[in-house]
Amino acid sequence: MTILVTGGAGFIGSNFVLDWLSCSDEPVVNLDALTYAGNRANLASLDGDARHLFVHGDICDRDRVDRLLAQHRPRAIVHFAAESHVDRSIHGPGEFMRTNVTGTFTLLEAARGYWGTLEGEAKAAFRFHHVSTDEVYGSLKPTDPPFAETNAYEPNSPYSASKAASDHLVRAWHHTYGLPVLTTNCSNNYGPYHFPEKLIPLIIVNALAGKPLPVYGDGQQVRDWLYVKDHCAAIREVLARGRLGETYNIGGWNEKPNIDIVRTVCALLDEMQPDAAGPYERLITYVKDRPGHDRRYAIDARKIERELGWKPAETFDTGIRKTVRWYLDNQPWVQNVLSGSYRDWVNTQYGSAEQGA
Template identity: 80%
Template sequence: MTIIVTGGAGFIGGNFVLDWIATTGEPVVNLDKLTYAGNLETLKSLEGDSRHTFVEGDICDRALVDSLLATHRPRAIVHFAAESHVDRSIHGPGEFVRTNVEGTFTLLEAARAYWNGLEGQAKADFRFHHVSTDEVYGSLGPNDPPFTETNTYEPNSPYSASKAASDHLVRAWHHTYGLPVTTSNCSNNYGPYHFPEKLIPLMIANALAGKPLPIYGDGQQIRDWLYVTDHCSAIRTILAKGKVGEVYNVGGWNEKPNIDIVKTIIALLDELKPSAEGSYARLITYVTDRPGHDRRYAIDARKIERELGWKPAETFETGIRKTVQWYLDNQDWVQNVLSGAYRDWVAKNYAGREAV
């Protein structure tokens, strides 16, 4: 019994691999290209563990994917691998189309060929689980109900458009070819091992370094926040009990404006790691908003609770405290991640955003 995980050295994928092995003990073959956001240090605790096989490679490499399927004979593929940062998609959309669309297509075709070669119970039990995002649904108004699984797709960035395309491919491969798929659309994840370009880890890293805390626009963009290990448990639940062909929205029931997130982080840092120069609030800097910035996302996660019995274990208050404490306790991991390539990216993204 083995599963293949794509993108298992990234933030969510890495947490999933650690959680899966700790919870189930089932072996994982981990395929990751090790782009800037892939970090083997996240998986350091699995060094020498025979249940974890790491393969550096590209999901667009059909021969490699075919070889892994033939060699390891997995009962499931869990597909995390994706370019996932909206700002990066604005600067360079081509990589997002290649990885998120072409890569998903390659995986689906390889999975279809492998699945067609299975027999009996092995064929009946096989699953292809696709991990997607709430951003495919577009933006909500302040009084709109949260996204459900039947919401119309209205992606507004190159990133979300590429993920929407991948969702459609997964759906089509099920309806056209019968491939046994499930899909989950999650809200914003946070927690340990998060690459410091996203809001929460960036604010923690910048605050500790005494750097400005850049807030887009007025900071009132609202997101639903999901602690990463809750997301991992949701995917385990879908693999175990999810209905083939179904989509499940996974959220944390934690709608918060970005500025409130930053103020919560500041309050925790002021408590846990006070600065000699006073509150970290002094570092808040409002900058020009990014193009096409969606105003609000919110997930209605009642379907997965009603049909599969899953709901998040963490509140935002418990999850964010664990997250801030983890970053304080793991500064070596953070400093090793802050490579020259990362610093170049931050400079490129924020250089043209004057303070407002």
């Protein structure tokens, strides 16, 4: 028994692989292209572990995927691999179309071919689990109910449009070809190994360096926040017991404006590693808003709780405290991530605010 994980050196994928192997001895074949956000250091604790096979490769490489499926005969594919940063998708949408759309199509076709070779119990047990995002649903008004699985898709960025397209492909391969698929749409994840272009790790890294803390617009964009280890637990439940062809929304029941997140992180840093120059909130700097910035996301996670009994174990208060502590305790990992290419990207995206002007 083996599972194939795509994108297992990225933020959520690496957390899932680590979580999976902490709960099970079932081996993982981990396929990752190691683009800018893929980091083998996330998996350093698995060095020498025979249960983990890392394969450096691209999900768009059909021959490579076919060979892996034929060689390792996995009972499931858990598909995390994706370009995921909205700002990057605005500046360069092409890679998002290639990875998120063409890559998912390639995997589906490879999975369909492989599944067709299986027989009996192995064929009945096979699953293709597609990991997606709440951003496919678009933006909510302040009084709108949270996104349910039945919401229409209204993506507003190249990133969310590419993920919506991949969701539709997964659905179509189930209804047309019978491929046994599962889809999960999650809210904003946070936790260990998060690449420091996303809000929470960016704020931690910049604050510790005494740099401005860039906040888009008025900072009142609302997101639902999900601790990454809770997300991993939910995926395990869906993979084990989810109904074929179904979508499950995974959320943390933690709607908070971005500015509140920034202030919470600052307060925790004031407590855990105070700055002699004063409270970290002094570094908050408002920058020009993102084009087409969705105002609010919120997830209704009642279906997965009702059908599978899953609900998040962490509150936002407990999860964010663990996250800040992890970044403080893992500064070598942070410094390794902060490469020249990363700094160039941040300078391009946030301009003079990052320079301290």
